[in-house]
Amino acid sequence: MGTIETQPRSVSQTEQWEKCGYQFYLKRVERVTPRPAAWSHQGTAFHSAAEAVERSGRTMTEEEAVQLFSDQYSVLVNKSMREEPNLGRWMTAMKKPAGDDINDRYRMGQEQVRRYVQWSQANQPSFVTVKNSKGEEKVGLELYFKVELGGVVVRGYIDQLPLEPDKSTRVRDLKTGSTKSRFQLETYKVAAEKQWDLKVYKGDWYQGKKHGLTRPLDLSEVTEEQVAARYVAMDQGVKAGRFEANPGFDCGFCDVSHACSFSRAR
Ligand code: SF4
Numbered sequence: 683m684g685t686i687e688t689q690p691r692s693v694s695q696t697e698q699w700e701k702c703g704y705q706f707y708l709k710r711v712e713r714v715t716p717r718p719a720a721w722s723h724q725g726t727a728f729h730s731a732a733e734a735v736e737r738s739g740r741t742m743t744e745e746e747a748v749q750l751f752s753d754q755y756s757v758l759v760n761k762s763m764r765e766e767p768n769l770g771r772w773m774t775a776m777k778k779p780a781g782d783d784i785n786d787r788y789r790m791g792q793e794q795v796r797r798y799v800q801w802s803q804a805n806q807p808s809f810v811t812v813k814n815s816k817g818e819e820k821v822g823l824e825l826y827f828k829v830e831l832g833g834v835v836v837r838g839y840i841d842q843l844p845l846e847p848d849k850s851t852r853v854r855d856l857k858t859g860s861t862k863s864r865f866q867l868e869t870y871k872v873a874a875e876k877q878w879d880l881k882v883y884k885g886d887w888y889q890g891k892k893h894g895l896t897r898p899l900d901l902s903e904v905t906e907e908q909v910a911a912r913y914v915a916m917d918q919g920v921k922a923g924r925f926e927a928n929p930g931f932d933c934g935f936c937d938v939s940h941a942c943s944f945s946r947a948r
Contacts, residue, residue, distance in 0.1 A: 690835040704927035708938040716937035718762035719773035727754040794890035812878040827873040832910030850881040858890040
């Protein structure tokens with residue numbers, strides 16, 4: 683099974699194993715090449731643009747941010763097209779032809795970036811500053827963390843750590859699609875408190891689709907033990923070789939369904 687037994691865990695690994703252990707196995711143990719999806723390139727390019735806007739102190743204009751998105755999206759799509767030239771194998775929602783999906787997400791992503799810049803300029807979020815392991819000051823944008831939870835090493839990146847009026851910190855995740863993970867925000871809260879000694883009581887999502895924030899999620903009661911328990915269960919399951927298939931609705935969004943004999947994808 684190689685290094686999968688010992689490598690650090692993440693939110694996505696854990697949620698994937700919980701939803702369908704066989705998908706985890708195909709992707710991370712068998713290393714099946716996933717089918718490309720324009721939605722993932724849209725998300726990556728949107729994150730890059732939003733980060734650049736904030737790192738510029740909001741001096742980056744809408745046009746510059748949109749250009750950054752467009753350039754990165756094009757690079758990512760072109761790379762995927764070289765790797766999988768058969769657009770019929772790309773993943774799309776509602777059986778939309780992949781060519782249309784690629785074009786639609788290009789325009790949708792540009793609009794989402796434009797509206798993010800407007801939102802950010804109107805709301806002027808400010809972000810916490812922390813010190814990394816080398817003592818260097820880092821602003822709370824795409825911050826890398828690595829913490830031990832219940833004896834399991836967990837790592838990831840926190841999209842944004844905005845400051846609250848009471849000097850506590852919020853954890854924020856940026857989304858271009860509809861899926862939201864409470865477990866992700868819970869992990870960020872625990873990691874931010876553990877690694878940088880911050881106080882985190884709330885979390886939220888910036889939703890590119892709706893051009894604004896969700897209502898804040900109360901994270902004040904979330905404990906390290908609660909969050910750790912899910913990582914420990916997943917870690918033990920992987921080490922024990924438990925990769926149960928869970929065929930169902932999610933097969934339609936599974937990028938390794940082509941290699942799965944249990945698939946219910948249509
Ligand atoms: S196709 Fe369905 S059952 Fe198979 S790995 Fe994907 S989600 Fe799991």
